[in-house]
Amino acid sequence: MSDALRIEPFGGDRAIALAPALAGIDSALIAELGTAYSHVPWRVEEFVKPLPGKWQHSFVAVDGAQPAGFWIAWARGADIHTSRVALIAGARGQGVGRRLFDAVLAAARQSHARRITLTVSTPNVVAQRFYAGLAFHRMRGACLDSFVRETGRQGRVDDDEIEEVIGGTRVRYTAWAFDVEG
Numbered sequence: 001m002s003d004a005l006r007i008e009p010f011g012g013d014r015a016i017a018l019a020p021a022l023a024g025i026d027s028a029l030i031a032e033l034g035t036a037y038s039h040v041p042w043r044v045e046e047f048v049k050p051l052p053g054k055w056q057h058s059f060v061a062v063d064g065a066q067p068a069g070f071w072i073a074w075a076r077g078a079d080i081h082t083s084r085v086a087l088i089a090g091a092r093g094q095g096v097g098r099r100l101f102d103a104v105l106a107a108a109r110q111s112h113a114r115r116i117t118l119t120v121s122t123p124n125v126v127a128q129r130f131y132a133g134l135a136f137h138r139m140r141g142a143c144l145d146s147f148v149r150e151t152g153r154q155g156r157v158d159d160d161e162i163e164e165v166i167g168g169t170r171v172r173y174t175a176w177a178f179d180v181e182g
């Protein structure tokens with residue numbers, strides 16, 4: 001990774017221009033990590049799909065002209081919910097994920113959000129260590145019950161994890177939150 005790596009907002013014409021490269025990173029991640037990364041591949045359509053607050057709370061890491069990763073998030077009620085986080089293999093372990101998070105956190109503070117939330121596939125232990133290292137906390141018990149209820153997810157809570165059936169396969173997620181003003 002070069003010293004020229006920048007964190008940029010992801011939105012507008014820039015989002016449209018970068019989306020094919022981000023979809024390429026996403027499909028490489030599915031090939032590398034499989035369902036531990038995601039059960040649903042993202043194409044250009046998902047990257048550019050407008051959602052409330054998405055262009056204010058989503059960021060890309062760009063190395064020269066090439067995207068190296070992304071943190072896509074949007075405003076769901078009082079929370080900023082993360083839909084997708086990934087870096088190309090050569091950009092990991094150098095603080096780039098933390099820099100993306102710092103940009104999302106600054107945007108979340110600016111919009112007076114309550115929390116930054118996300119879910120991670122249970123087998124993705126590396127990502128869970130990453131979020132714990134950023135001071136996210138695992139949602140459990142009543143907090144996890146109300147998260148599932150508020151978000152209208154189809155899954156059920158079992159043993160402090162969310163269990164869902166996607167395409168006939170039973171999958172499990174842990175849910176995490178970062179208290180913005182905490």
Ligand SMILES: CC(C)(COP(=O)(O)OP(=O)(O)OC[C@H]1O[C@@H](n2cnc3c(N)ncnc32)[C@H](O)[C@@H]1OP(=O)(O)O)[C@@H](O)C(=O)NCCC(=O)NCCS
Pocket residue numbers: 029037085086087088091092093094095096097098099119120121124126127129130131133134
């Ligand atoms: C998860 C991911 C985004 C982390 O980004 P990263 O740039 O590698 O992480 P950073 O270098 O910014 O590390 C930040 C902190 O996370 C933790 N961390 C990161 N990688 C870790 C690992 N492999 N093992 C343990 N802790 C780790 C550390 O606590 C680190 O703290 P430090 O800054 O005090 O050293 C990146 O590894 C990735 O893209 N993985 C593949 C895709 C994926 O799993 N996405 C998440 C799907 S929910």
